[in-house]
Amino acid sequence: MNQSIKQHTSLLQSLRAVSLSKSYKYLVPPGVFAAALIFSLLALVNCQTRKIEPVAIAAEDMCSYCRMAISEKRVAAELIDSESQAFKFDDIGCMVNFVKNQKNSAKTVAYFVMDFENREWVKAESAFFVRSNEIRTPMNGGIIAFKDRAKAQAAADKYHGTLVRFDTIIQ
Numbered sequence: 001m002n003q004s005i006k007q008h009t010s011l012l013q014s015l016r017a018v019s020l021s022k023s024y025k026y027l028v029p030p031g032v033f034a035a036a037l038i039f040s041l042l043a044l045v046n047c048q049t050r051k052i053e054p055v056a057i058a059a060e061d062m063c064s065y066c067r068m069a070i071s072e073k074r075v076a077a078e079l080i081d082s083e084s085q086a087f088k089f090d091d092i093g094c095m096v097n098f099v100k101n102q103k104n105s106a107k108t109v110a111y112f113v114m115d116f117e118n119r120e121w122v123k124a125e126s127a128f129f130v131r132s133n134e135i136r137t138p139m140n141g142g143i144i145a146f147k148d149r150a151k152a153q154a155a156a157d158k159y160h161g162t163l164v165r166f167d168t169i170i171q
């Protein structure tokens with residue numbers, strides 16, 4: 001009984017050794033290696049795009065659209081292009097105009113807007129925007145952004161505005 005288990009085990013081991021050596025050298029087509037290489041390169045690129053960080057606004061920064069000083073940080077906006085260049089705006093409306101008028105030939109890879117309350121960058125796609133004629137912003141864009149939906153809703157009620165997402169703002 002013991003003998004047969006031992007034989008069985010050693011048979012399995014030798015089969016495994018054969019399959020490892022042979023399949024690795026002869027059975028894996030070269031295309032698989034190429035695919036693996038392409039896949040890991042794609043993963044690397046993907047990883048890099050995910051790591052795009054917003055750039056802080058410096059005192060001397062001007063709006064990339066209207067060329068005015070960025071006086072009110074709580075309504076500032078920023079976009080980063082595929083060449084890692086940051087364009088900063090004094091008004092969310094200026095960023096929208098900049099995009100609509102195709103002022104930059106490189107592809108935009110990230111949009112950030114300032115949280116109206118906390119003055120922290122928020123990815124534009126995850127922010128909640130309030131648009132109202134009663135909101136006064138430097139260039140009369142009339143748009144403010146919030147990270148928190150409830151706070152955006154409260155501002156929309158206060159200014160008799162509408163709560164919208166970034167796809168509506170940028171279209």
Ligand SMILES: [Zn+2]
Nearest residue numbers: 063066090094
């Ligand atoms: Zn501006």
